[in-house]
Amino acid sequence: MLGCSAAHAVQPDEIMSDPAKELRARDLSRELRCMVCQNQSIDDSEAPLARDLRLLVRERIAAGDSDAQVLDFLVARYGEFVLLKPRVEPHTLLLWLLPPLALGGGGVALWINGRRRSKSAAAGDGSTVELTADEEARLQQLIAEEPLPDRPV
Template sequence: MTVISKRWVRNPPYVLALIFAMLANVAIAVQPDEVLQDPALEARAREISKGLRCLVCQNENIDDSNASLARDLRILVRDRLEEGDTDEQVVDFVVERYGEFVLLKPTTAGGNWLLWAAGPILFVIAALLAMVYIRRRASAPQPVDGLSAEEQTRLDEILKG
C-alpha cells in the first residue's frame, strides 16, 4: 500500500471531500433565481424540462445542464408557464423555435416512424438471414474424409515427380 492510499484510508475528511466532489458533479443546474414562487408551476416546469434536450450538451436535459442556452430554455419554459400556457403549448413553442431535435424522446409522427421501426426491422431481417444460413449449412453436403482412389494416385504421381 502506498503512502497516499494509507493517508486516504486513515483520514476520513479526505474521503468526505472526495464524496462531496463526486456529488457536486451531479447537482441540478437550476439556479435559485430561476425557481418560480408557485410550487405547482415549478413542478410543471421541472417535468417539462426533463423532456427537453440541451442543445449544447445534447444528451442531457435542460434541468441538468449548466450551459447558458439550457438556462435560457429553462427561463423560457417558466415564462411561458407564467403566461398561462399548458404543458403541451410550452413544448410545442420550444419545438417550433428549435426543431424536434430539442425533444429527448422524439415523436413517431411523420418520417420519425422509420427511425423508431428501424431497430426492430433490422433485427427481424438479421434473424431471417441467420435462419437461412443455418438451414443451408445443415443441408450442405458434408466433406468426405480422405481422398478417393483417383485423387490418391494423382497425388502420388505429383509427389514422385
C-alpha cells in the first residue's frame, strides 16, 4: 500500500502509444500546475481540469510541437500561473530575487546585532558603579582590618 502513494492521476486512456512521447508528456505534466488544486502538478491531480490539460499536452505533442512550444501555448492560454516553476523574466525577477535578498538581509541584521552586543559587552553595559574617593578609602580600610578566612593571620 505504501508503494502506491506515489501513483499518478494519469488514466490508462490518456497514455500515448509512443513511449518517448508519453515520457515527454509526463515530464511536461510535472511542470504544469493544476488550476484547481494549485499546489499539485497536473500529473498528480485527479481534477477534471487537470485531465483536460493532460490531454491538451498530449494533443500538442502528437501534433509535433516541441516542449517549449507546448509550454508557450499553455502560458499564452492560461497565463504564467500555469507553470509550477515560473520563468526568470523581468516581471518575475522580484519573485526569484526576494528569497535570497531576505536571507541576506536577515544575515546582515544578525551580524549587526552581534557586533552591537560585543561592543556593549566590551565597553561595559552600565551595570558597574564607580566608587567615590571616600568609598574607596573605606573599602581599603575594611579589607586591611578583616582577615580573610582562607589565609592565616
